[in-house]
Every structure is written in C-alpha cells, then in structure tokens.
Amino acid sequence: EAGVVQSPRYKIIEKKQPVAFWCNPISGHNTLYWYLQNLGQGPELLIRYENEEAVDDSQLPKDRFSAERLKGVDSTLKIQPAELGDSAVYLCASSSGGAAFNEQFFGPGTRLTVL
Amino acid sequence: AQSVTQLGSHVSVSEGALVLLRCNYSSSVPPYLFWYVQYPNQGLQLLLKYTSAATLVKGINGFEAEFKKSETSFHLTKPSAHMSDAAEYFCAVSGPDSSYKLIFGSGTRLLVRP
Secondary structure: OOOOEEEOOEEEEOOOOOEEEEEEOOOOOOEEEEEEEOOOOOOEEEEEEEOOEEEEOOOOOOOOEEEEOHHHOOEEEEEOOOOHHHOEEEEEEEEOOOOOOOOOEEOOOEEEEEO | OOEEEOOOOEEEEEOOOOEEEOOEEEOOOOOEEEEEEEOOOOOEEEEEEEOOOOOEEEOHHHOEEEEEOOOOEEEEEEOOOOHHHOEEEEEEEEOHHHOOOOEEOOOEEEEEEO
C-alpha cells in the first residue's frame, strides 16, 4: 500500500515569491491534515479536511496561506508571498476518519527554505 | 488547554541499555495519548497510542508506554536499545481540551552509542 505522497521534497525560493506544495493521501482516507514543523519543534496543525471541506483552519494564516482539496482527494497548500519565517517543513497526513483516536499517517514532508 | 512536555531534548544511551523517554501532559480529562517516531528525512510513524483501555500500551519495535493518571505521564520505554532506534520521538495528546486536535511535544532526539 502506498503511503502519503508529497512533492516537492525540497524547495528553495526567494522571499515574496509564491510557492505550492502538493499532497496525495492514502487511498480511501477521507481526512487530510497539513502541519507545519519548525526546526527542533513538533508539528503544528494548519488545516484539517474532511473530504473536500475544511473543518478546522483556525491555525492557518489566511493573509498569505491558502489550501484546497478539490474532489476530496489530493490537496495543495500555497503561500503567497513567502516570508523568511516560513522556512520550515510542511507535513501532510491522512487518516481514515477524523476521530481523535485514529492513527494519522504522515508523508515525508516538503522542506521549504526562503532566502 | 492541553499541552505536552517532553523532558530532555536529547537522550543518549548505550546499545543494549534501557531507553526511557519522558512525557507529561496537561488535560482536564483523560486524553488520548500517542508516541510517534521520526527518522531523518521521513514522516512521523505511530509507535503506540493510549485510548482509555489498558494503561500499559505495547507498540511496535519493542516499545511500550504506561499511562499514569496520578502523575499525568506517558513515558516511553524499551528494555534494550538498538542502533536502529536512533531517531526523534514525539509525544502527542488529543482530547476535548484541544478540540480533538493532535498537540505535539517538542520532541526528544535519541542517540544510541555503540
């Protein structure tokens, strides 16, 4: 069974440029999460989707961040414009349901460097 | 609000020695608790989870953790460390206090000496 796929794995951009990250969850998983992981820290939730609906985006900085999950499968996270402080690893995860006890399966992440 | 504290950002043990990684949580009600492991350049992988059944939880790769409500702890242990155990370990909590979001600790890096 294929795991959560993310691309690109690494991205280097200059500040004020736009950037987008793509995630393909495990087949059949209707719940999808985007996390931000700063160096030396644990992941922090940015947004959670149940199918195509964003059910928790309270931690997403909406002035520059946006996300979509068209057709309830793949998802894209965008930053425009990027700032120096956005340098981090962006993790995507999926689960078979949104219940708190469900295991979340994580992708390898996209490491973003903003110069 | 729920939170997780992992004592020790780095823990170093000899191969074959006991592994003990500490995790304390704060929650107004017994929460769900998780331990995840992250190998370099990889995503997080679930080691084990506590969901209010048995207080001693056994996970993959010989790891186990014990939920102690009186101490608000969920420490991770393994009797004998292997070189392949070297990784970053994250404790996480979820429950009504966090609107059932997964709240992670800051992680503990386990180093295994030959």
